[in-house]
Amino acid sequence: MELRSLHYFIAVAETLHFSRAAERLHIAQPPLSQQIQRLEKEMGVQLFERTKRSVRLSAAGEVFLQEAYRTLAQAEQSIHAARAADRGEIGRLALGFVGSSAYGMLPAMIQAFRERFPQVELILREWTTVEQVQALHKEEIQIGFVRPPILDATLHHLTVQQEPFLVAVPVKHPLATSSSVSLSALADDPFIFVPSKLAPGLSHQMMDMCLQAGFQPRIAQEAIQFHVIISLVAAGLGIALVPACIRTFQRPDVVYLPLQDSTIQAEIQMVRQRAGHSVVMHNFLDVVKAHTTEAQNRLSF
Structure with a gap:
């Protein structure tokens, strides 16, 4: 069953008139009538009771109308969720941090990210620098905030404080x-x-x-x-x-x-794997870089 069939059915159910429903859908009436007939045949039920003068929903049609509304709403929600995920507005990001970073810029970075992306789930894990490097390789976290030096050429690092x-x-x-x-x-x-x-x-x-x-x-x-x-x-x-x-x-x-x-x-450094970045991670990196630039500008005055 196509979503288009549900749109056609709802138009007829709401107008109870095939001609007016066809006008609303910007199609000719015969294809609309044929589509409804195919839908009824596919479902094995009569959705409308038709006479020469009137069209009304059958008992099955009444029930199906409510389900059609819910199905289209769910489909629309799924589309919005997919688009949000594509923009990195929903998802999950696991962060590691040394305890001392909580006294510096990290809380402000997290707050700024949550304000911009409130639906992203942030998982925060307080670990030592050594533990975070190990966790990055095991993919238990995607980003770490550590105390340098990090003698690991496979990781990219950025000084943030x-x-x-x-x-x-x-x-x-x-x-x-x-x-x-x-x-x-x-x-x-x-x-x-x-x-x-x-x-x-x-x-x-x-x-x-x-x-x-x-x-x-x-x-x-x-x-x-x-x-x-x-x-x-x-x-x-x-x-x-x-x-x-x-x-x-x-x-x-x-x-x-x-x-x-x-x-x-x-120093506090942000470390991450050099490859395999999600859109959510890129969004977080943008927030971190913006805060780092602001901090550097403040120091320059």
Whole structure:
């Protein structure tokens, strides 16, 4: 049964007049009558009761009219859904992210994407950089937000955030009231680091900063989540080097101090496979690139 047959049937059912229905459909009356007869023969029921003076729906026709309405509405909805999918307006996208990226630009990117594409299902998974690289290869996620470096030539990466490191110290630390501090002045303090096995990029950056300042840090504690690290700082277990975005996590017993002598930047990179991109992914990449460009422009002023 063709959808055209349903349109023809509905036109006759609503007008109860073959000539007026033919005018509405912009066809001649004989082909319309033949189409209705073929439809009745195909279904094996009489849809209309005809006399020389009138046309009315049969009991079967009354039921079929309601089903025809529903069928055409469903067909129209299917067409709209297919077109929306083709534009990337519906679908699914799985994202991985390191916990610290939630303090930076990632929430704004996700919010902007959801405002533009509210029907796309976003799956968010907080994983370490190492776990995200593995998940990308297993196709468990399509995009990851990680801490570099990523030594994997099969993945494409884009820097979406750069920021200086700060040092977090307890509020009772002797240098807590300083406007800034030299890292070398903290050489004797115990440090809280991220574990190198789980966050090798950040761990190596923190170590390099200390070595460039002329000392080997004494690592007293390790933690992978920055809110845990800051809590350990507040407890007086050590000081910590943290990306600048972490200062949004405010505590009255922790002070964030700028560093005087370090140019090393903390980065967030977006990584993805080089091939196999869906329209949904392209739409998300456009949002990310727009936010990255805006951030770069703000830094340039």
